[in-house]
Amino acid sequence: MKHLIVGLGNIGPEYEETRHNVGFMTVDAIAKEKGLEWSAERYAFKCEYKYKGRSIHMIKPTTFMNLSGKAVRHWMSVLKIQKSNVLVIVDDLAIPFGKLRMRAKGSSAGHNGLKNIEQLTGGQDYARLRFGIGDDFSKGKQIDFVLGEFSEDEKAGLPLLIDRSAKMIDGFCTAGIARTMSQYND
Numbered sequence: 697m698k699h700l701i702v703g704l705g706n707i708g709p710e711y712e713e714t715r716h717n718v719g720f721m722t723v724d725a726i727a728k729e730k731g732l733e734w735s736a737e738r739y740a741f742k743c744e745y746k747y748k749g750r751s752i753h754m755i756k757p758t759t760f761m762n763l764s765g766k767a768v769r770h771w772m773s774v775l776k777i778q779k780s781n782v783l784v785i786v787d788d789l790a791i792p793f794g795k796l797r798m799r800a801k802g803s804s805a806g807h808n809g810l811k812n813i814e815q816l817t818g819g820q821d822y823a824r825l826r827f828g829i830g831d832d833f834s835k836g837k838q839i840d841f842v843l844g845e846f847s848e849d850e851k852a853g854l855p856l857l858i859d860r861s862a863k864m865i866d867g868f869c870t871a872g873i874a875r876t877m878s879q880y881n882d
Contacts, residue, residue: 699869700777701726701754702768702784704809706761715829716761716842719785722827723754725858726865738774739767750869753777762808765816772817779817783868784824785861786810787842791828793850795882796857798825798864800873823873825864827857 705711705720712720727734727743732754734741740755753775757767764784772782783798790805791797801821804810814820833841846854860880867876 697749697781698751698753698775698777699781699783700768700771700775701752701865701869702764702782702813703754703756704761704764704784704786705756707756707758711843713845714843715787715846718787718827718829720756721854722785722825722858722861722865723756725855726862727754729862739770742771747866748870752865752869763812764809765812765814768813769816779822782817782822783865784810784813784822785865786824786826787829788826789829789831789838789842791826791830793828793830793846794853794857795828796825796861796864797828797881798823798868798873798877800877823868825861825868827861 701723703719703723705717711717730745732743732745734743739759740757742753742755744751744753755767755771757764759766768782786807786809800823802824803820804814864876864880867879
């Protein structure tokens with residue numbers, strides 16, 4: 697069985713440590729822990745590994761956040777992966793920092809990366825792991841907040857949250873989404 701794990705983010709050193717790149721940070725941490733190398737492929741950096749009999753393909757779209765659907769659609773097609781086996785890791789302003797929520801489907805909630813995935817894959821019926829980044833910004837400063845770096849306190853908590861995200865990804869691929877949601881969702 698194959699799974700496609702999509703870490704959302706923007707390419708380029710100016711975005712590396714930003715809140716909007718927490719999807720990239722998560723898949724990077726998994727790749728590092730497993731000793732994997734990313735290869736530059738069409739529309740994405742890609743790597744893969746085996747876990748409990750599953751083939752897990754991870755991508756970091758190189759299309760920039762707002763065009764992430766192009767990479768997701770391409771790799772679903774090339775790898776012949778059903779939408780039910782796709783999990784997108786995304787930052788979420790509506791969830792406080794420190795909280796993680798997995799959902800089987802749902803709206804984009806204004807997130808342009810998710811909107812593009814919906815448009816190009818034909819709907820909202822794909823799983824997502826929403827990584828809470830909070831909403832501690834002044835009116836009109838949302839873009840600065842999302843494209844800003846985590847605070848020092850948040851940076852201290854990131855490794856544990858990313859580790860928990862990795863466990864949720866393992867659960868999604870092996871135990872299924874319902875069981876993983878009941879075990880891990882805050």
